[in-house]
Amino acid sequence: MNLDYDLITWVNYFIGAFVCCFSGIIVGKILLNKKFKDIKLPRYFLIIPFSIFLVFNNLAFDNILKMFGSILVLSLIYRYILEQKGVKIFTYSMASFVIFLLGELSFALVISLFDYLFHLSLAHDVSKAVYSNILIAIFYCIMTYIFRKKLAYYLEKIDKVHIFIAFFQGLLTLFITFSSLNFLYIEKWQFSYKFILIFIIMIGSATITISLVKQYLNNKEVVEKYKMSEEYLKTSALLIEKYSTAIHRYKNNLIILKGYIRSNEEEANQYIDSLLDKFEDKKYSWVKKINYIPIDTMRYVIYYKLSKAEEKNLKIFVNVSRDIKKNDSKILESNQLGHILDILGEYFDNAIYASFESKEKELIFDLYQENDNMIFKISNTFKGNIDLNMITKNGYTTKGKGHGLGLFDIDKIIKNINILNNIYEIIDNYFVTTLTINLKDNKKSVKK
Secondary structure, eight states: OOOOOOOHHHHHHHHHHHHHHHHHHHHHHHHHTOGGGSSSSHHTTTHHHHHHHHHHHHHOOOSSHHHHHHHHHHHHIIIISSSSOTTTHHHHHHHHHHHHHHHHHHHHHHHHHHHHHHHOHHHHHHHHHHHHHHHHHHHHHHHHHHHHHHHHHHHHHOTTTTHHHHHHHHHHHHHHHHHHHHHHHHHTOOOOOHHHHHHHHHHHHHHHHHHHHHHHHHHHHHHHHHHHHHHHHHHHHHHHHHHHHHHHHHHHHHHHHHHHHHHHHHHHHHHHHHHHHHHHTTTTHHHHHHOOOHHHHHHHHHHHHHHHHHTTTOOOEEEEEEGGSSSSTTTTTTHHHHHHHHHHHHHHHHHHHHHSSSSSSSEEEEEEETTEEEEEEEEEOOSSOOOOTTTTSOOOSSTTSSOOOOOOHHHHHHHTOOTEEEEEEEETTTTEEEEEEEHHHHHHHHHH
């Protein structure tokens, strides 16, 4: 490694590395739907040591090992600047590096085409200039912004189970892409049939990787939905069994009551009073109201969640407007419905957990129609204090580590679906979550 450079050269190297690190933060911010103010100011100063490391990494290695150093820097950015944990650090840093390489390839293609069309020889000189890193970073950020929704959606789905598949497929793509770019550097970025061939190989490799990961995640999603449907069927069977038992018991009570009426009216009245005293509560009285919901899968999810609340002996109050029945059961697209069910499921889980921890143990579910809006309102009692300014921050959860998505992740999903809106409030001693579905806008999009 040659370190005998003048000050200007060292400054140029540092600026180039600094631009790469800063663009890595911007890309991470886009993928994680963060704002600059969400990142604590002192953490930005970590760019300086990361940039210095990147300079020496680029000088020390001129092969595949340089790739691992760059991924390490991105991982450090996600961990210590963007404050991510666990699998997210690896998946997001790998994805960011692939996008960076594709951005570099796009930049190389533009410069090489420019040379080819105008018979110039700027590519090799431009590739070594400081401003080339700025241009590559711009390509990098633009590509991320264009594909941000799809990238964020699939990156969020990659968990510990999928990490090995993502690792090996991603590593293969990185190896092919990095090796191809290295070849282009050796060829001084000259536009030729080799350039086109390498470009096709790199794009093809990235496409195959995305397709394989997408297919695997979709298959996993189908399996999870099947398991969930199985749970719904079990819950429904349990409800039917309880109703059958209740009906049988009521028939027996009527037969006994009939006998008392014939023999002794006073004993009949005493027996009726004893039945009223023994009547525990109105468990599952909400089932009839839930049946107003026209969307089957939505109805099953709410059945399931409320039955779980019943098992915890919570006080449940359910109000579902009859107007809900008027909606078309196919008003929501399948991908929209999938996200909405995930959101409702998480809201119910949070409400059940919080109300169970509270002294009052109450959960209220309201569903009604207001103009063209379907409004879900889940209210629950809670223990302690809730800071409304903190609940949507990344990593914040009232359920402890390893439980649920958290409202930060839920809000990210809602922001990507234009027909959804949500509000969090504290009214009296209830934490109230309101999810609104704008059916009017959805009808327009479905017609189109």
